[in-house]
Amino acid sequence: MKNRQLKYLLIILLLSLSYPVKAQSQHSIQLDYANTLFSTRQYFDAITEYKRLLFYDSSNAFSYTANFQIGKCYKAGAKFDDAIKYFSLAELNANSDEEIYSSKIEIVRSNILRKTTSRALQILDELEKKYSDKEKIDSLNYWRGWTYIFTDDWKKASEHFAKINYYNELKILCDRVEKEKVSVTFATVISYILPGAGQIYTGNIFSGFLSLGWNVLSGYLTLNAFNADRVFDGMAILTLLWQRFYRGNVQNAERFALEKNIDVANKTLNYLQKEYRGTKP
Amino acid sequence: MFIELKVVVRLLSYAKKLTWKFLFLYFFVNSFLIAQTASNDFNFFSPLHRLSFGNHLYFERDYLRALNEFREYLKYENQDTARFRFAECFLRIGRYQEAADNFKGLFYNSTLQNESRLAYLEAQFQSGDLNSFRSIARQDIYTSAKYSREIERLYYITHLMDNSTLPDTNIFFSVFPDSNKSNVRNFYQRKKHPEYKNPVTAAVLSGILPGLGKIYVGEISDGLTSLIATGVLTLLAFDNFKQSHNFRGWLFTGLAAISYTGNIYGSAAAAQIYNAGIKYNFDNDVKIYFEKRNYFLPEKYF
Structure with missing residues (x-):
């Protein structure tokens, strides 16, 4: 190669470097700006800036990142429908299998929070068919466990956390919840047999004994009236008093059992929200 | 690979030998181009x-x-x-x-x-x-000749949405498209002649025969239940007095009286609830119908 040619080649090389670097950097600066807004929890403004980036990103180089981040902003603002829409757009614009997987997992997490858990489980099933490496399977079981927590099925949640690790923190937590919960059917049935027993079983001892007392008293008055051939009085006390207390006792047992279960679940969810350090939906 | 390396080595060696002329040329041209690109730099916020x-x-x-x-x-x-x-x-x-x-x-x-x-x-x-x-829509400075029909329609729609006096039918219907006229006519009639039930009539009817007021407002099962309940209580009171069970007689008399008066009050209240339901349904139907058509206004202006 002659010196003259080399000279031109060098000049062109040096000059050609400057423009693309600069053009690219403008979009990157915009992305950084949007990311800063996101990290400072200014989600509304962050969405605007990501949308601006998308609008002027003619080469679609930032489509995945911007859509994904918009989805995260909407999710942080509890707008799960919009979040899912943008995670789906991110999935469509993904450049790698890993990006598709991340988008899908975010869709699952949004569905868990939106309480459309059947959809979350459906997506997790689809992912399980596609991926077989242990890390991903563990991740799928993890999110399946969370899905079952949100459907109040702590037993199934425990089973899926156990698949990751038998001594998994969340597995132990789910087991504890399952153990603390009471059987609504059992509480109702024993209240039919012995008034007040259901309430005592659910831990409402005073209410249980009070219910038992009312039933014994109204039963005694009813039988006493019938024994004294005061049929009208007996019928009146039976229908207006005894039946009311007996029915009330069964209903109370069922209500207390449901309330206790909700209380146990809420306490655990509260713990998970405030204390749990692992990844949450 | 070897050839490429050779070229790079030669390029570097040549670069070493750059004269001040070339350096001047490079910085002049490049700075000019960078200045150009800087001015053309994409400004997201222009x-x-x-x-x-x-x-x-x-x-x-x-x-x-x-x-x-x-x-x-x-x-x-x-x-x-x-x-x-x-x-x-x-x-x-x-x-x-x-x-x-x-x-x-x-x-x-x-x-x-x-x-x-x-x-x-x-x-x-x-x-x-x-x-x-309505007062603004009739002032010239706020109206537009181009959209006079839209404004006129909106003006008349408002009469279906509050307690203002309904305009004459000829003027009212003329502003709506033919395809919507029958529905608008229906709304007009419902507004002008609402199928309200009179609470006083309901109360009087229940006074004459317990439950009749409820049947009048369309609550047939409630009416029959009231009739039977009041009738049974009255019969029990009568029977107990006849058997000289005065306490029970008075007890059932009291219960029958409560049932009777309660039914009169209940019938009047049922008529009011019925009327509220008629008004609510009418307002809702008008809102849904016109909202669906965006009140005959453009969805986007241009």
């Missing part, structure tokens, strides 16, 4: 780009964000379309007063005078102050 992005958001119906973009653009440039869309964003997000104020700014010396007047009236209408809307 007024023109804000306008483009604002329009994009506007068409995506992301009005809250579009609003900010138009606001920023209008700090530097004045354009009727942008100003109109800025106002329309307020309208679409329910900030009617700000929408009306901004539409007003386009009433004169603007290419969108007619549209802004119609949109101004839409903002007044949507704000819910129908009396104010």
